[in-house]
């Protein structure tokens with residue numbers, strides 16, 4: 631029987647290409663997302679029995695329903711890629727609207743937590759026990775960009791979840807790791823193509839990378855036996871301003 635992978639936010643961007651790449655590597659992929667037409671199209675393109683299931687990760691009931699459907703259809707889950715995420719336009723910290731702050735927290739932190747919680751419950755009780763969870767962090771989980779308080783705080787929280795889940799999962803053969811991306815060419819990276827604000831106040835167009843590079847790294851992490859884990863990996867544009875304080 632095929633191994634079961636669930637990818638959140640699978641309708642476009644990094645989630646879409648990772649879902650297709652995992653399917654090419656032999657996984658049966660559950661493409662989870664809010665847009666039914668988009669996730670069904672991804673599942674069809676992925677093939678190999680992959681399916682689309684509607685899920686809004688910021689809604690705990692929707693996440694419960696996703697994992698209930700996975701359990702009843704497949705009996706288990708072997709890989710969760712916590713990919714769904716949102717960013718808000720950069721504004722000075724004091725001008726961040728409460729509803730924008732809340733949206734980022736709901737998707738980027740609570741969404742990862744709800745999915746991890748449900749995956750833990752299933753992975754602990756299934757036979758054979760265990761599985762792998764890969765969280766999509768960001769280089770903003772390491773270093774902030776200017777005017778990115780909500781996004782940066784949320785991605786630092788993802789690092790906290792990765793660390794605590796990798797500890798709590800250890801006794802149950804649940805391996806937890808995180809990929810921190812820098813400038814993958816998706817809708818989210820639009821600002822890099824038009825010009826992103828730098829720490830010195832200037833604006834620069836930044837190099838981007840093919841999201842396939844990210845998908846390949848996730849597929850590598852997922853290919854390891856559960857006795858082996860990649861706790862953190864960074865995949866970024868080589869020449870983007872990050873190292874060396876710029």
Ligand code: NAP
Pocket residue numbers: 638639640641642643644645662663664665668685686687688713714715716737741766767768769770810811812813814815816817818819
């Ligand atoms: P993207 O193209 O904007 O895609 C974001 C995905 O998340 C979409 O599929 C979106 O679905 C989904 N999503 C948003 N809110 C959701 C919710 N409440 N429930 C379920 N799905 C939801 O961005 P991306 O570049 O692929 O980003 C994917 C992940 O990589 C994010 O966690 C992001 O923070 C991280 N990341 C990306 C970069 C980069 O350079 N691209 C860098 C660092 C980190 P809808 O179509 O329904 O909106």
